Amino acid sequence: MDVVTRAGAYAAIFLTESLFLDPEDYTSPGILLHTSYAAAIKEYAMKGNTSIVKKMKFVLTETGTGPAPEVAYFSSRGPDPITPSVLKPDILAPGVDVLGAVRPDLPFMVVGKYDLVTDYALYSGTSMAAPHVAGVAALLKSIHGDWTPAAIRSALMTTATNTDNRNGIIEDQWYNQPATPLDFGAGHIYPNKAMDPGLIYDMGFQDYIDFLCGLGYTDQQMSAVIRRSRWSCSTNHTELNYPSFIADFSNQTTSPLEKHFIRTVTNVGDPRSTYQAVVEVPARMTVRVEPKTIRFTSKYQSEDFVMSIQMDKRSPNVTYGYLKWIDEHNHTVSSPIVVIGS
Secondary structure, three states: OHHHHHOOOOOEEEEEOOOOOOHHHOOOOEEEEEHHHHHHHHHHHHOOOOOOOOOOOOOOOOOOOOOOOEEOOOOOOOOOOOOOOOOOOOOEOOOOOEEEEOOOOOOOEEEOOEEEOOOEEEEOOHHHHHHHHHHHHHHHHHHOOOOOHHHHHHHHHHOOEOEOOOOOEOEEOOOOEEOOHHHHOOOEOOHHHHOOOOEEOOOOHHHHHHHHHHOOOOHHHHHHHHOOOOOOOOOOOOOOOOOOEEEEOOOOOOOOEEEEEEEEEEEOOOOOEEEEEEEEOOOOEEEEEEOOEEEEOOOOOEEEEEEEEEEOOOOOOEEEEEEEEEOOOOOEEEEEEEEEOO
16 A cells, blocks of 8 residues: 555555455555455456546445454454463454544544544444443443442353354454354343343452462462452452353363363342253263252342363364353343363
């Protein structure tokens, strides 16, 4: 594009493999096409025909295209290298070419010899996705004022969707292949469903302290994170009551490949509800849940369950499935299960 600008061209047809360009990257008007069109375009241009541009349309946005949503090529991926016992990322949210207000006194982009300013601009990144999640969290807090941050996160995660507008698994933009929970976490945020999740995986302040104690944080590190000078470690553990599951067997050479999880779910839906555990996992992954049925007789009642994962050593590097608690009131509480093979 810089070469085109220096050559004095008014516009150009650009060919690229990636198609990953932001609006401010266009230093001159152009059409961006994949390199697979190169031969046909070059042949047409070299024929010396007298064709002219008949019509050009700008400020045109197509809707209903797909697949969407996708995991952006720049989106951070899991697993978490510091705390691999917690599945990351948590969730996917809109973060590509989001229109927002910007300072009109600062140049947004350069076209030719001109610095262009604007009142609104398209931006991409975590700085665009995070406000979407924060906004939905604020709406949930306004509806459920007594919910903890963990409860809100749980509602967002267990009601997220992992399918796109073509009814396929959300794709990874970089590879144009189906993504996994190591790319999209629990899935794409679904605000309306998050208002009524049915069950939540809740946590309190002490749970986080015990978790940090289990990770071996020093007193200085603990104080920096929790912003307190005094605390107590009631138990040391490296598991949280998280609405997702991950088992890393990459460094395990002995058999069997097995891991157990203990979780607590709290009923925030209909007072009298019966939830059945439904496990959706591929071959070579065995998941057992005890108990398989949880009955609630009141709201805010909490119950524990144990989930066990057992893997075949010949399994792929990354395998995933889902644990879903389903009740008679149309609630589906979905949690991803990820296994990293040996």
